[in-house]
Amino acid sequence: MEKSELLYEGKGKKMWSVKGNDELLIAEFKDDLTAFNAEKKGNEEGKGALNNQISTAIFKLLKENGIETALVESISPTEQLVKKCSIIPLEVVVRNIATGSLSKRLGIKEATVLPFTLVEFYYKDDALGDPLINDEHAILLDIVQSEQDLATLRHLGRQINSVLQPFFASKGLKLVDFKVEFGIDKDGNILLADEISPDSCRFWDVDTGEKMDKDRFRQDLGSVKVAYEEVLRRILS
Ligand code: TMP
Ligand code: ASP
Numbered sequence: 001m002e003k004s005e006l007l008y009e010g011k012g013k014k015m016w017s018v019k020g021n022d023e024l025l026i027a028e029f030k031d032d033l034t035a036f037n038a039e040k041k042g043n044e045e046g047k048g049a050l051n052n053q054i055s056t057a058i059f060k061l062l063k064e065n066g067i068e069t070a071l072v073e074s075i076s077p078t079e080q081l082v083k084k085c086s087i088i089p090l091e092v093v094v095r096n097i098a099t100g101s102l103s104k105r106l107g108i109k110e111a112t113v114l115p116f117t118l119v120e121f122y123y124k125d126d127a128l129g130d131p132l133i134n135d136e137h138a139i140l141l142d143i144v145q146s147e148q149d150l151a152t153l154r155h156l157g158r159q160i161n162s163v164l165q166p167f168f169a170s171k172g173l174k175l176v177d178f179k180v181e182f183g184i185d186k187d188g189n190i191l192l193a194d195e196i197s198p199d200s201c202r203f204w205d206v207d208t209g210e211k212m213d214k215d216r217f218r219q220d221l222g223s224v225k226v227a228y229e230e231v232l233r234r235i236l237s
Helices: 047-064 100-106 135-140 147-169 224-236
Strands: 003-009 013-018 021-029 032-035 040-043 071-076 079-083 090-097 113-123 173-184 190-193 201-205
Touching: 021 047, 047 071, 047 079, 047 147, 047 224, 090 147, 113 135, 113 147, 135 147, 147 173, 147 190
Parallel strands: none
Antiparallel strands: 003 013, 013 021, 021 079, 032 040, 071 079, 090 113, 090 173, 173 190, 173 201
16 A cells, blocks of 8 residues: 555644555554644654554454444554545544543533543634534534434444443553544444544553643653553553
């Protein structure tokens, strides 16, 4: 599979067309780190390769558990072959423990275990700062066609959580919250797309409470790469 044309460069990945194949794309994971809608920028050599390996392992686990994904296979240290799909412009955030923007927005005490798994939708629009939206906003903006589509996305978010939460618990990590994105393939199937990595999740060490994700970069805690390496080591152990 040979890269052809650069179709899109996002904050964490570059998307390439594939020579002679219009059903697949190549996703190249970058070493760049951004936070707060790219107001804060950094770079960590090797981060892209770590996220590729972490996300590949997680998507494989989800596939084994019946979640359809866009991943075909990892083809190099920093690249994945993926099915082409049309990305639904929603960040689906799934939360088990209050922190981050949830605590800030609603005043819920940091680290409160939520009484149920919370699923939120954010509209993927950098110019607007990815605002939190409700179901009617999503329909009004034509992001989805019906309440049923939103129910499906919520259900998928919860299903992914029900696979990943016990998996990470068995690796000594609390899955605090995570963000997922979905795409629609040419046959109309909803596929898990993008990535699941320490860039898009919060992981706290079960014993020490130490943050093992991009909050280390957001909050200038240092040892970003060391934490990502440790997450990969535990996933593969
Ligand atoms: P938040 O508490 O900042 O809303 O973040 C919730 C989760 O979503 C957290 O695991 C980090 C992830 N996330 C992203 O992957 N991309 C983003 O742009 C934001 C804001 C959060
Ligand atoms: N990914 C977002 C950005 O680059 C925000 C974040 O993850 O904190 O700005």
